[in-house]
Amino acid sequence: MASDLQRVEAQLVDSAESREGFLTEIASHLIAGGGKRVRPGFCMAAAATAFVEDQPASPEAVTGGVAVELVHLGSLYHDDVMDEAEVRRTLESVNSRWGNHRAILAGDFLLARASELAAGLGTEVAGLLAATIGNLCEGQLLELQYTYNTDRSEDVYFRSINGKTASLLAASCRIGALVADLPAEHTDALTTFGHAYGTAFQLVDDVLDLVSTDEALGKPAGHDLEEGVYTLPVLIEMDGTGFPDSEPNNELKSLLGGTLDEAARLRALDMVRSGAGIRQTIDRAREFAEAGHSALGDLPASPGIVGLNAAVDYLLESVESAAA
C-alpha cells in the first residue's frame, strides 16, 4: 500500500498541472501539504478486496484514488473560502495566500481534473463522482443554512454529514469496487462500509474539535462552536437528550446563537466537555463503525478487508484516547 500511495502522490502532482504556470502553483499548494489520503487508500483497499493475496494496485484503482482525492481537495479549497480559514494542513490556506477568487478557480480546476480522470474510468464512475460532488454541495449548503441556529436538529445534522463527508467515503470504496469489476453484492457491501465509516469519521472529527488540545488541532478547540456549526455533542448537551434524566442546558443555548468571545467559547466548551454529548457521540460513532465491520462480514478474507477493518479500529482508538 505504501508504494501505491506514492503512485497516487505522483499522479496528484501531474493532475494539478496547467498550461498556466500560476494555476499549477495554486492548484498544487495543498497537495504538497500532505493530508492523510484516506479516500485514495479506501479506493485502493476496496479494489484490493478482489484478491486474496497482496499485490500492487491496478492503474485504474490508483486513478480512482486520485480522482476522489482531487474532489476532496477541491472541496477543501472552497470550504476554506467559505470559512475564511487561514491555515489548512499546517500550510497557509490558498484563499489567505492568493485571495478568494483564485482559490475558487483553483478548486474548480481540481474538480475538473477529477472529472476528466473519472470519465476515463467509464460512465458509471463518472456519473457516480458527479453525483457525489452534488451530495457534497447539498451537505455543505444544509450546514450553512443552520449556522448559528440553536434549533438545528439531529436529523439535519446527520443529513449534512451524510452529504458533506459520508458520500465521498462511500464513493471512494464504490469506485474501487467498480474498477476492480467486483460482483454487485460485493460492490454494494463496500459502498455500505464506506458510508458507515464516513459517518463515523465525521462524528469523530466533530468530537475531536471539542476535546483535543489546541496544539493537537493546530487551531483553538471549539472552532466549530465559534463558526456557529453546532455538531452532535453540542446538540445533545443543549437539548438534554444525552440520558433519560438529562435536562436541556439553557445556559449553553443562550450563550450560542451568535459569535463568541474568548470567555464564552471556553465556557461553552467546558459545558459540552462535562456533559453527556461527547460520550453519546462516540457511542454513535462506534455503532456506525460496527455497521461498517458487519457490512464487510460476508466478503472473502483478503488484505483489502484487513486494511479497511483496521482503519475502523484506528478511528475509534484515536477518538477514545483524545477523549480520555
Ligand code: GRG
Ligand atoms: C466543490 C466538491 C465541492 C464542494 C463544495 C465546500 C463544500 C461544497 C463542501 C465541503 C465539504 C467538507 C470540507 C467536508 C469536511 C470533510 C472532512 C472531514 C474533511 C477533513 O478530511 P480529512 O481529515 O483531511 O481526511 P485531510 O487533510 O487528512 O485530507
